[in-house]
Amino acid sequence: MRPHANKLLQVLFVSYSLEEIYVQMLENRQCCSCRKRWQLAILANIGFMIVFGIRCNFGAAKNHMFKNYTDPWGGHHVHDFNWTRAELSVMESSFFYGYLITQIPAGFLAARYPPNKLFGIAIGVASFLNLLLPHGFNSKSDTMVAVIQICQGLVQGVAYPSMHGVWRYWAPPLERSKLATTAFTGSYAGAVLGLPVSAFLVSYVSWSAPFYLYGFAGCIWAIFWFSLTFEKPAFHPTISQEEKKFIEDAIGHVCNTHPNFSSIPWKAIMTSKPVWAIIVANFARSWTFYLLLQNQLTYMKEALDMNISHSGILAALPHAVMGLVVLVGGQLADYLRSNKYLSTTAVRKLFNCGGFGGEALFLLIVAYTNKESTAVLALVLAVGCSGFAISGL
Numbered sequence: 001m002r003p004h005a006n007k008l009l010q011v012l013f014v015s016y017s018l019e020e021i022y023v024q025m026l027e028n029r030q031c032c033s034c035r036k037r038w039q040l041a042i043l044a045n046i047g048f049m050i051v052f053g054i055r056c057n058f059g060a061a062k063n064h065m066f067k068n069y070t071d072p073w074g075g076h077h078v079h080d081f082n083w084t085r086a087e088l089s090v091m092e093s094s095f096f097y098g099y100l101i102t103q104i105p106a107g108f109l110a111a112r113y114p115p116n117k118l119f120g121i122a123i124g125v126a127s128f129l130n131l132l133l134p135h136g137f138n139s140k141s142d143t144m145v146a147v148i149q150i151c152q153g154l155v156q157g158v159a160y161p162s163m164h165g166v167w168r169y170w171a172p173p174l175e176r177s178k179l180a181t182t183a184f185t186g187s188y189a190g191a192v193l194g195l196p197v198s199a200f201l202v203s204y205v206s207w208s209a210p211f212y213l214y215g216f217a218g219c220i221w222a223i224f225w226f227s228l229t230f231e232k233p234a235f236h237p238t239i240s241q242e243e244k245k246f247i248e249d250a251i252g253h254v255c256n257t258h259p260n261f262s263s264i265p266w267k268a269i270m271t272s273k274p275v276w277a278i279i280v281a282n283f284a285r286s287w288t289f290y291l292l293l294q295n296q297l298t299y300m301k302e303a304l305d306m307n308i309s310h311s312g313i314l315a316a317l318p319h320a321v322m323g324l325v326v327l328v329g330g331q332l333a334d335y336l337r338s339n340k341y342l343s344t345t346a347v348r349k350l351f352n353c354g355g356f357g358g359e360a361l362f363l364l365i366v367a368y369t370n371k372e373s374t375a376v377l378a379l380v381l382a383v384g385c386s387g388f389a390i391s392g393l
Helices: 003-026 036-065 085-101 103-112 115-138 142-156 159-170 173-184 186-204 209-228 241-256 266-270 273-302 308-338 344-368 372-391
Strands: none
Touching: 036 085, 036 115, 036 159, 036 173, 036 186, 036 209, 036 241, 036 273, 036 308, 085 103, 085 142, 103 115, 103 159, 115 142, 115 159, 115 209, 159 173, 173 186, 173 241, 186 209, 186 273, 186 308, 273 308, 273 344, 273 372, 308 344, 308 372, 344 372
């Protein structure tokens, strides 16, 4: 049996073992004795880690799917697919067609239906679809791959709005920032782990391995999520009366109000300059983030001639730095505002313009250098600057 087949069997065995452990945990729901709102935040963090790891899979796998390569044991392999650049670009971008569509409707869905269930469905279905992607690729149909990825985008577009809906019922005002930060930092951790893990699996197992690993992980996570989370504290069967009372007293009437389409001042929103400034800033941030997430490993292989198995950790380094900068930048922004050194508007302008300006400058260096150390340093600084921009959003 080939070494990569042994690795794949080990991955499947680990997944099966996790399921066995989970079955035992279900028999005693008191296994998780931490406060339920923090249990929810940690589970959400893991969920975001999985879906953002999923977004790294294709970026790593494509380097061995449509190009000849040499494995770590010296074996030479001929590529399995003969895609044109146009076909590849359609498959890579198809996810975002679906992702864009559900962003706004998801907010209404989260107000109308249990948001915890919507979040679980988003992660669980996206993970299940990830298991289907290798079959889609093997069918040699770029249309099938595009359809699967569009569906992934549709369900993943629900994740962020539904998680905001979860905190509507579970986050006391004074803890909202900490709980939300705990949950949403899973997206950065997902990129930091997803790039090296996907690169390792592609190099040492097969191009399909990251799709299966993250697909199985997401399906197992969904079982945990649906079993351990509930729409409101009042519906949770094992929450302590102390925690339940604390949350309900802190939130009060806020969670009993439900927005509807007609009650939202659409004209005021669409004609608001600050709203458009936020949209433009978020577009700029998302553009570079997803560009690097999907193409960073390809850039390191083709432009810098780096081996995929060794470049995974280096590719994750900029995103790790960004996560740290976001935390430091947020604290610095609050310090400047609270001590009245700068107004809120000035802080946002400084962090956004400075952050995006620095990112643009260092990405230009990345575009024009062919020196490995310079390129990696410029990538780290570019993505780090985007962390300051995020702090100003």
